Each structure stands twice: as structure tokens, then as C-alpha cells.
Amino acid sequence: MPTYRLGNDLDLDAVLACYRACSLGGRRPIDDRARMATMLAHANLVISAWSGTELVGIARALTDGVYCTYLSDLAVDDRHQRSGIGRELIRRCREHAPQATLILLSAPQAVDYYPRIGFTRHDSAWMIKPGDPLV
Numbered sequence: 001m002p003t004y005r006l007g008n009d010l011d012l013d014a015v016l017a018c019y020r021a022c023s024l025g026g027r028r029p030i031d032d033r034a035r036m037a038t039m040l041a042h043a044n045l046v047i048s049a050w051s052g053t054e055l056v057g058i059a060r061a062l063t064d065g066v067y068c069t070y071l072s073d074l075a076v077d078d079r080h081q082r083s084g085i086g087r088e089l090i091r092r093c094r095e096h097a098p099q100a101t102l103i104l105l106s107a108p109q110a111v112d113y114y115p116r117i118g119f120t121r122h123d124s125a126w127m128i129k130p131g132d133p134l135v
């Protein structure tokens with residue numbers, strides 16, 4: 001059974017290894033250590049899943065604690081997927097801020113996952129990327 005920890009005081013290499021061990025590694029700047037370190041340091045809701053001493057799952061989120069939680073990264077090591085870790089990481093994020101709505105952008109590989117576990121699609125979500133002009 002995995003164990004879970006709350007907090008972002010994690011070894012960066014262990015975090016990077018977890019991202020690399022699943023497809024999210026291809027969608028985050030994992031070769032830019034400084035940027036990843038900042039992403040970890042400034043996330044104020046981080047929950048990790050452990051198999052013994054190995055970090056095998058992570059939820060990295062930003063929350064105001066009472067209204068909204070943005071779940072930026074959810075990653076479970078390929079070898080440990082489909083054993084309930086992703087769902088438990090999300091459950092704990094919600095438990096930490098029970099009044100907050102959890103919001104995320106799905107990776108293409110996970111578009112069928114979120115509706116399966118109870119998420120609803122929002123038809124009026126919008127984003128603007130860095131460098132895109134504000135007109």
C-alpha cells in the first residue's frame with residue numbers, strides 16, 4: 001500500500017524521476033531544473049505518494065484554500081498506475097481545501113480519466129499563453 005505525504009519539501013531529483021516515469025515528463029520543463037524547482041517551491045499544495053522510499057506519484061497544486069484549487073500536475077509512475085493513486089492524490093487535495101473547486105487542464109492521455117472519476121467538463125474555460133498578445 002502506498003503512503004502519502006503533504007508538503008513540497010521534496011528532493012527535486014525524486015520529483016523529476018516521477019515526472020520522467022510517466023508521460024507528464026514530456027509535457028513539463030523537466031530539463032530546466034531551476035524552473036522545476038521554482039514550480040515545486042511555489043506550489044502551496046503538494047501531495048506525494050510513496051512506495052517505500054520511492055516517490056511514485058505527485059499532485060502539485062496551487063490553492064487559496066477556500067475557493068479554488070488549480071491542480072497543475074498529476075503524475076503517477078507508469079508502474080503504479082491504475083492502482084488508485086491518482087484518485088487518492090485528488091481526494092487528498094480536495095480534503096485539504098474542502099470548500100474549493102478543483103480546476104485543471106487535462107493532458108491528452110487523461111481526457112477520459114477525469115470524467116471517469118467524477119469531474120465535469122467546463123465549456124467556458126479560457127487561457128492565454130505567455131507571449132500571446134493581449135489585444
Ligand SMILES: CC(C)(COP(=O)(O)OP(=O)(O)OC[C@H]1O[C@@H](n2cnc3c(N)ncnc32)[C@H](O)[C@@H]1OP(=O)(O)O)[C@@H](O)C(=O)NCCC(=O)NCCS
Nearest residue numbers: 024074075076081082083084085086087106107110112113
Ligand atoms: C492520469 C493518471 C494521473 C491516473 O492516475 P492512476 O493512479 O493511474 O489512476 P487511478 O488508479 O486513480 O484510476 C481511477 C480509475 O480511472 C481509471 N483510469 C486510469 N487512467 C485512466 C485513463 N487514462 N483513462 C480512463 N480511465 C482511466 C482506472 O482504471 C480506475 O478505474 P476503476 O475505478 O474502475 O478501477 C496517471 O495515469 C498518469 O499519471 N498518467 C500520465 C500523466 C498524466 O497524463 N497526468 C495527467 C495530467 S492532467
